[in-house]
Amino acid sequence: xxxxxxxxxxxxxxxxxxxxxxxxxxxxxxxxxxxxxxxxxxxxxxxxxxxxxxxxxxxxxxxxxxxxxxxxxxxxxxxxxx
Amino acid sequence: xxxxxxxxxxxxxxxxxxxxxxxxxxxxxxxxxxxxxxxxxxxxxxxxxxxxxxxxxxxxxxxxxxxxxxxxxxxxxxxxxx
Amino acid sequence: xxxxxxxxxxxxxxxxxxxxxxxxxxxxxxxxxxxxxxxxxxxxxxxxxxxxxxxxxxxxxxxxxxxxxxxxxxxxxxxxxx
Numbered sequence: 001x002x003x004x005x006x007x008x009x010x011x012x013x014x015x016x017x018x019x020x021x022x023x024x025x026x027x028x029x030x031x032x033x034x035x036x037x038x039x040x041x042x043x044x045x046x047x048x049x050x051x052x053x054x055x056x057x058x059x060x061x062x063x064x065x066x067x068x069x070x071x072x073x074x075x076x077x078x079x080x081x082x
Numbered sequence: 083x084x085x086x087x088x089x090x091x092x093x094x095x096x097x098x099x100x101x102x103x104x105x106x107x108x109x110x111x112x113x114x115x116x117x118x119x120x121x122x123x124x125x126x127x128x129x130x131x132x133x134x135x136x137x138x139x140x141x142x143x144x145x146x147x148x149x150x151x152x153x154x155x156x157x158x159x160x161x162x163x164x
Numbered sequence: 165x166x167x168x169x170x171x172x173x174x175x176x177x178x179x180x181x182x183x184x185x186x187x188x189x190x191x192x193x194x195x196x197x198x199x200x201x202x203x204x205x206x207x208x209x210x211x212x213x214x215x216x217x218x219x220x221x222x223x224x225x226x227x228x229x230x231x232x233x234x235x236x237x238x239x240x241x242x243x244x245x246x
Contacts, residue, residue, distance in 0.1 A: 017101035018163040019181035025108030025159075026189030028152040030196020032112025033119070035152075037197070039145025040123035041204035045211035046141060047127030047134045052211050057141070059210060059221070063203025064148060066228060070192040070199075070235050071152050077189075078163050081182035081242050101179055112196070163181070 020078025027074025034067040102160025109156025113149045120145040184242025191238020198231040 042060040046053050124142035128135050206224040210217050 015097055015099055015101050015179055017105075017160065017179060019101065019179050019183065020163040020185045021102045021105035021160045022108060023105075023181075023185035023189040024163075025105040025111075025156055026186060027192045028109045028156060029112035029189075030193040030198075031200075032114070032116040032149055032152050032196070034116070034196040034198070034200025035145065035149050036113075036116025036119035037200035037204040038207070039141060039149070040119040042207045043120070043124045043138050043141045043145070044127045044130075045207045047131045047138050048208075049211040049214070050131070050134050050137060052214050053137065055214065055217060056207050056211055059203060059207045059224075060141075060145075063199065063207070063228075066232065067196055067199050067203070068148065068152075070196050070232075071155075073235075073239065074189055074192060075155065075159070077239070078181065078185045081184040081188075 018078065023078055024074050027077070028071050031067045031071035035064055038063040038067065100160065102163075105160055106156045109159070110153050113153040116149040117146055120149065182242065184245075187242055188238050191241070192235050195231050195235035199228055202227045202231065 038060055042056055045056045049056075120142055124138055127138045131138075202224055206220055209220045213220075
């Protein structure tokens, strides 16, 4: 077996795939924790003042939208930076 | 043993696999912690105001759904970015 | 097969993609958690003092803007450092 053929086989066994998948995985770390904090503390706020349920849920949704956007942008980014 | 043969064996011992598997693993870190925060604080809210159990559990489920979606998208992403 | 051709095939099987995608993913970690903290504690502040909703929301937006800017800069950075 020549040197070039063995190098080819070595490449076949190496790690493969698109690094963009890892990028999305990392991009979910912060929003995953952040949205958890919003809804976790929001449930506590509603339990403390049940009559403020409407107001609390409105701000929970605003916070959820702006945080979740970061993760969804992470889904689009591998298409942008090809 | 020739140089080419030893290089081939070295390649057999190297790390192999698809980087998408690591991507999913990373994608579970944030949602895993986030859902934990939601249910942890939700249980505390129910313990503080047991009469608000229905309301608290509803918002816990809403928060759980939007956070868990991030991890499930991480399962699909390696199929998208091939 | 020549050495150059095998090296080319090896590149085809390796990890592909732009490392800038990973950079954006990392750039969302802090803002994702940070904005979650802002809105989570903001909802708690509004539930504690519902009459201070306007003031609390104003400062929540200020904090959100300066934190989210970090993530959006992370989207532009791969274009700057080409």
